[in-house]
Structures are given as structure tokens and as C-alpha cells.
Amino acid sequence: MNGIKDRLNRPLQDLRISVTDKCNFRCQYCMPADIFGPDFKFLPKTEILSFEEIERLASAFSKLGVTKLRITGGEPLLRKDVASLIGRLKKIPGIKDIGLTTNGVLLPKLAKDLVDAGLHRVNVSLDAIDDDIFKKINGRGVGSDVVLKGIEAALDAGLGVKVNMVVQKGVNESEVIPMARHFKNMGVTLRYIEFMDVGNSNGWDFSKVVTKKEMFAMLSDHFELEPVDPNYFGEVAKRYKHKHTETEVGFITSVSESFCSSCTRARISADGKFYTCLFASKGYDLRELVRTYKEEEPLINEISSIWNQRRDRYSDERTEESAKAKEKIEMSYIGG
Known part of the structure; x- marks a missing residue:
């Protein structure tokens, strides 16, 4: 199959799987310290999907058109033996690309094992080069050198x-240029993400958003950027490269330039809930199905039914009022 298609012609191609709701940061974007403090109760082990259950779900999704997997958290490198999970997922027919989103702290210890297991790439979260700004953001006094x-x-x-x-x-808008300069010199792609109203705990409102248009104007005062064509249908980043180089910058524009009509991405939380949108309020329980049925067909049928009925257009319809009124799943739980 080429993927399930609903009326908006959006195939299901990209699956993000959260393997833990825990993180070693408490950043203000997805895990504010006043909520996710030392007494916060994370999911008990019995409620989290096992590696075998994750493998079975990924296999079912692959038969419905998914070719890309991204392992997320929380912080996925906190999940014990996560490299062995990568190895299992790598063997699933139809899976062409496996990535992982991380804060980078444990990469010096685990990067080689991840590569040996079959991981292709990582997306590393870093919101500032400046130590004082970064320490304030992550809430743990961790300097940017650890992530670098x-x-x-x-x-x-x-x-x-x-x-x-x-x-x-x-x-951290003062860091837009220093970050671009640093990663241009390294030859590493940098993606700027507009501050989004994911969940209900990060204090979001429109006044805190720096739009792609504003960031591009800032960058254009210092760098020559030229547009890059999308690699595939549903690519969410607006891509550019530094002139005379192959080093890219990109923008994720969920607030100022929504991309609901071309979204091909689904998410599974650490406890097996299936979410068809980053801004969803409701998840569909696949954990119960995967623990009840040994056959793959019930999983495929349920996933197909859910995706075929999706009508998510949150970013298209967002207003200041609706953003505050709608209860949404927290970023730390769904993985981004």
C-alpha cells in the first residue's frame, strides 16, 4: 500500500513513538518545573509499552504505509537498552528510516551503540548557545556545552x-543569529520552531511567538539564504540553505503557516495511546489491543479506522481563545 488516505489526501507515512515520559531536563517549553517537580508521578513500568509491543505496533503501521519512525520521549535515551529497540525496528519490512529526538546529554555514551543498532539520525534539542539563557530554559543549571x-x-x-x-x-530570540552562525560553521542543519501551544502548561500566547517571517528577516541581515525544495510530500519544514554551502536552516511554522492539509504524521505515547495530531485532546488505546490480541489484523483494522476518520485541523483553526480553551496532551507525554 502507498498509505491510508482520507478526504484530504493525507497518507500515513511517519510514526513517532514515545518510549518514556521521563526526562533529565525540566525545560519551560514542555516540562515546566512548577508542574514536573520532584514529586511528579511518572507512568509506572507496567503501563509503558514493552519493546515487543512497540515492535508489533510498528509492524502494523508499516503495513499501512509508514516508512519513517522517530523514537521520542520524554528523553528516549533514558529508556534502558533503547539501542536494542532500534535493532528490532530496523528489521521490520518497509521501514526505511529511523530517527531519534533527544536533548543530547547521553549521546557521548550511547551514540556508537545506536549507530550499530541501525539508527540513521538524531534531532537534538538546543534552544540557546549562551549558557545563562540555556540554563534558565532547561531549569537544571545545565550548560550548552553538555549538549554540544x-x-x-x-x-x-x-x-x-x-x-x-x-x-x-x-x-531566546537573541540566540537566533548566534545559533545560525555556530551550526553553519559546523555544517549542521538548524531548525527554528515557532513557540507552539502544545499542552496547557507552558504559558503560551500569540505575543510570545517569533514567526518564521520575523526570524527570516533577522537571518537575512547576516546571511545569504536560498530556498530548498521539499524532499517529500508532507515535509513540515520550510527549508533554506546558506548560499555556496550545503548547510541548511529550516522553519517549523505551525503557528504562522499551518500545514494541516499535508500532515502525514501519527504519534504513539509511551503508554500506547494513538494520537492523530500534536494538539490532540484524546488518544486511542492501542495498548489494550496489543495486549489482548496476538494477531496483527485487529491492530491494522483499528489503526486504519482511526486514521481514515481523522479531521484534525487545529493549526488551521487556532485562535487566542481556542488555544486557551482546548485541553491538549502535554508535549512531554506525546513526544513532539
């Missing part, structure tokens, strides 16, 4: 690397 060492370890191990920077007005 992780990026170097990933590159040395042979992983493809992209750096994700969430830009928030009044917090």
Missing part, C-alpha cells in the same frame, strides 16, 4: 544531525 558534546559525539559516530531550536519572544 553530544552533537559532536553523534557526528563522530556517523549519525545525521539536525538541531531543533524553539524560539520564544522575551526568552
Whole structure:
């Protein structure tokens, strides 16, 4: 199959699987410290999908057109033996690309094992080069050098690397140019992400958003950028490259330029809930199905039914009022 298609002609191609809801940061974007403090109760082990269950679900999704997997969290490198999961997923027929989103802290220890298991690339979250700004954002007093060492370890191990920077007005917009300069010199792709209203705990409103248009104007005062064509249908980043180089910058524009009509992405939380949108309120329980049925057909049928009925257009319809009124799943739970 080429993928399930609903009325908006959106195939299901890209699956993001959260393997833990825990993280070693408490950043203000997805895990504010006043909510995710030391007494916060994370999911018990019995509620989290086992590697065998994740493998079975990924196999079912592959038969419905999914070719790309991204392992997420929380912080996925906190999940014990996560490299062995990569190895299992790599063997699934039809899966062509496996990536992982991480804060980078554990990459010096784990990058080689991940590559040996079959991981292709990592997306590393880094919202500032400046130590004071970065320490304030991550809430743990961790300097940016720890993440930069992780990026170097990933590159040395042979992983493809992209750096994700969430830009928030009044917090880190001063880092847009220093980040671009640093990663241009490294030859590493940098993606700027508009501050989004994921979940209900990050204090989002429109006044805190730095749009792609604003960031592009800032960058154009310092760099010559030229557009890059999309690699595939449903690619969410608006891509550019530094002139006379192959080094890219990109923009994720969920707030200012929505891409609901071409979204091909689904998500599974660590406890097996299936979400058809990053801004969803409701997930569909696949954990119960995978623990009840040994056959693959019930899983395929349920996933197909859910995706065929999706009508998610949250970013198209977002207003200041609706963003505050709608209860949404937290970023730390769904993985981004």
C-alpha cells in the first residue's frame, strides 16, 4: 500500500513513538518545573509499552504505509537498552528510516551503540548557545556545552544531525543569529520552531511567538539564504540553505503557516495511546489491543479506522481563545 488516505489526501507515512515520559531536563517549553517537580508521578513500568509491543505496533503501521519512525520521549535515551529497540525496528519490512529526538546529554555514551543498532539520525534539542539563557530554559543549571558534546559525539559516530531550536519572544530570540552562525560553521542543519501551544502548561500566547517571517528577516541581515525544495510530500519544514554551502536552516511554522492539509504524521505515547495530531485532546488505546490480541489484523483494522476518520485541523483553526480553551496532551507525554 502507498498509505491510508482520507478526504484530504493525507497518507500515513511517519510514526513517532514515545518510549518514556521521563526526562533529565525540566525545560519551560514542555516540562515546566512548577508542574514536573520532584514529586511528579511518572507512568509506572507496567503501563509503558514493552519493546515487543512497540515492535508489533510498528509492524502494523508499516503495513499501512509508514516508512519513517522517530523514537521520542520524554528523553528516549533514558529508556534502558533503547539501542536494542532500534535493532528490532530496523528489521521490520518497509521501514526505511529511523530517527531519534533527544536533548543530547547521553549521546557521548550511547551514540556508537545506536549507530550499530541501525539508527540513521538524531534531532537534538538546543534552544540557546549562551549558557545563562540555556540554563534558565532547561531549569537544571545545565550548560550548552553538555549538549554540544553530544552533537559532536553523534557526528563522530556517523549519525545525521539536525538541531531543533524553539524560539520564544522575551526568552531566546537573541540566540537566533548566534545559533545560525555556530551550526553553519559546523555544517549542521538548524531548525527554528515557532513557540507552539502544545499542552496547557507552558504559558503560551500569540505575543510570545517569533514567526518564521520575523526570524527570516533577522537571518537575512547576516546571511545569504536560498530556498530548498521539499524532499517529500508532507515535509513540515520550510527549508533554506546558506548560499555556496550545503548547510541548511529550516522553519517549523505551525503557528504562522499551518500545514494541516499535508500532515502525514501519527504519534504513539509511551503508554500506547494513538494520537492523530500534536494538539490532540484524546488518544486511542492501542495498548489494550496489543495486549489482548496476538494477531496483527485487529491492530491494522483499528489503526486504519482511526486514521481514515481523522479531521484534525487545529493549526488551521487556532485562535487566542481556542488555544486557551482546548485541553491538549502535554508535549512531554506525546513526544513532539
